[in-house]
Amino acid sequence: MSTEQLREVVRLRGAGEQQAALALLEALHAAHPDDACIAYEYASTFDLVGDEQQAIPWYERALSLGLADPERRGALLGLGSSYRCVGRYNEAITTFEQAATEYADGSEFAAFGALALYNVGRCREAVGILLRLLVETTSDRQVQRYSRALRYYADHPDDRW
Numbered sequence: 397m398s399t400e401q402l403r404e405v406v407r408l409r410g411a412g413e414q415q416a417a418l419a420l421l422e423a424l425h426a427a428h429p430d431d432a433c434i435a436y437e438y439a440s441t442f443d444l445v446g447d448e449q450q451a452i453p454w455y456e457r458a459l460s461l462g463l464a465d466p467e468r469r470g471a472l473l474g475l476g477s478s479y480r481c482v483g484r485y486n487e488a489i490t491t492f493e494q495a496a497t498e499y500a501d502g503s504e505f506a507a508f509g510a511l512a513l514y515n516v517g518r519c520r521e522a523v524g525i526l527l528r529l530l531v532e533t534t535s536d537r538q539v540q541r542y543s544r545a546l547r548y549y550a551d552h553p554d555d556r557w
Contacts (some may be wrong), residue, residue, distance in 0.1 A: 432461035
């Protein structure tokens with residue numbers, strides 16, 4: 397399988413030609429059924445058109461076939477996000493937690509994981525994650541000015557005086 401063909405899939409998706417991308421992926425998958433990158437591109441294409449139900453088994457397949465980085469990172473994010481979008485919140489949380497363990501710099505997993513935590517009613521935890529993420533990633537001087545307080549409230553949002 398040629399990387400040129402996968403680049404063409406990505407180009408087609410970027411040009412809004414999802415059906416052409418899916419047709420090319422179908423042909424590639426028929427010729428290379430155990431290719432993790434093809435499975436990942438299939439998942440990404442379904443995800444792009446808002447068909448998370450179709451994307452999920454392709455993300456799962458890509459990961460089970462041993463997808464390598466950087467695609468693995470994208471597949472974990474896509475899988476967790478797709479699980480969340482279809483209401484499979486606990487699977488989303490597990491996926492985001494696994495990804496955050498694998499990728500110490502994975503702020504994207506924290507952000508999307510907080511959404512899933514919110515969905516299962518773990519709002520306090522979600523807010524804490526988002527406050528820490530805000531303080532750790534923003535260059536906004538006004539937010540940084542209050543970073544000590546925000547870090548405290550990330551762990552103590554219910555404190556009253």
